[in-house]
Amino acid sequence: MTSIIEIKNLKTRFFTADGVVKAVNDVSYTMESGEILGVVGESGCGKSVHAMSIMQLIPDPPGKITNGEIIFEGRDLLKLSDAEMRKIRGRDIAMIFQDPMTSLNPVFTVGYQIVEAIRLHNDVTKKEARKRAGELLALVGIPGAEERLDDYPHQFSGGMRQRAMIAMGLSCEPKLLIADEPTTALDVTIQAQIVDLVKKLQDELGMAIMWITHDLGVVAEMADRINVMYAGSIIETGEIHNVYKRTKHPYTTGLLGSLPRLDDEPGTELTSVPGLPPDLLALPEGCAFAARCGYRDEKCVAERPILEKIAGYDHQVACWHWEKIEGDGK
């Protein structure tokens, strides 16, 4: 497999009146073409901001990408002009957002909005674009797709809006689709429909997907690899089985332990992670997780661990004590 995107030492900062928010701290990883990467973490861990940085959708000011390279097909996206970036956005890298109600324009029909995306990047007539939009809506499973093109977003249900967003994201057959919490606002039965749909589409179209979520369940079901983020950094990453079954970071162990599972013994107590995530305005010198960690010692407080490869496995972890941790993902 060839890598589709390579991110090196990405740092994103927000310069606010209260100080500098260190939202993304030295994030580096590679995504292979055709793989599904799950990006997991709690609110404020930088998972969305890092995706917005890839798309260069960070509002500036106050936000700024202060360091790093994003290599996509041999080019550093951060060195491109706005016009060049516009061509990549939507055509090569598409993004779907969490809230389909706010990310669709309420005063235009769904069809108009998909046609607009198609015509922006392809030299086609309105008629051809409309035909393609109809096909896309049918592809994402909207019944009576042709007629529904003339509906406004409010005439769609939440699940249908998210399907329409996916149709729009797929309209130019992107090589990379970034999905930012696409099912968080949906009910479980609708979520199951969308997950099933995306897996099918990925099989058919073969694009790479970055699936950002806080739901470890959804990721387990669909991803090939996973990045676990905490306080703006990747703290554990690797092939999905390695991370879930041989968990080596105490935060990941804690996250997995806090989830009740439908298939575990009733009455098992949840192993919650004590305390709160750190303030991104004042990140500690050492390991960002140290304050909540049971393995903490002086070294953790003094020095920040970097991702270290576990020999023989597609698995990296940023913890000084990973060798002591016998995670089996519960």
Next chain:
Amino acid sequence: MDTKKPLVSVRNLKKHFPITGGILQRQIGAVKAVDDVSFDIFKGETLGLVGETGCGKTTVGRTMMRLYEPTSGGIIFDGVDLIALGESDLRKIRQRMQMIFQDPYASLNPRMTVGSIVKAPLDVHTKMNSKEKHDRIQELLDIVGLNPDFVNRYPHEFSGGQRQRIGIARALALEPALIVCDEPISSLDVSIQAQVVNLLEKLQKELGLAYLFIAHDLSMVRHISDRMAVMYLGKIMELADRDSIYLHPVHPYTRALMSAVPIPDPDSTAAHDRILLDGDIPNPKNPPTGCNFNTRCPVAQDRCFVEEPEYREIKENHWTACHFAEVTP
């Protein structure tokens, strides 16, 4: 559990919200948010109430406390008929039933300190002097795991999980017998959810509380509940003890709902056996005739489109509303 008397008995509860239209704002229809719902909650147990958005689960909780006037039906709380009570009697009995809300940002007054928030119920309902109140507040904050020195702080100084703890302290102030927890954890992060759920479980053991735990997160509800009720479009589809609902669900909706929950284990085969439902929940203004679930049911027969299934006890303590409950394997 049969021999015990229920703490709360809800019978045939209905709450219909009128839809008005025309220049005279005449009633032209009704949203049947809660339509003929019956259940019991026993002392010290947790009844989980699950369902998707708009199924009426929150309305059940609120109507049960008479925060909404029910359209019809009966609510017996500890032998007292709540429907028949006048305002002052109702206020008295509400001491024993409290509520925790979903949004810990909206449910705490930003201009009141933590101390005064927790003190408010004591002011209204008790004759404690200020020393006793002060001690009680300290005790309550300690119970919910907050530093008692925080009494003079304001809600904005706390995180979501800590605010939810303040809400719990307030609910505990009058030593209630029942707490209605309306999605108490759905706005919190995973690691914080577990903290709050562990706290709720600890309090239940120590204080013998009963919970009506309303949520859409099935795995969390299964974790905390003794019995579970599954709602769909204003009706209870199935009610049974936790293991029966999970291991032997009979209603096709319960089956689909259970199978839709993703399991955080890449080796789990659950996704392969998933029952995918088509379509969306129908508009509650205009529910289908016959069985509510017939538009999405994978096994619906002709009968389901004409006749509404009766909500009945098919096995001991296992209630469901499906025509074919007795014949499903």
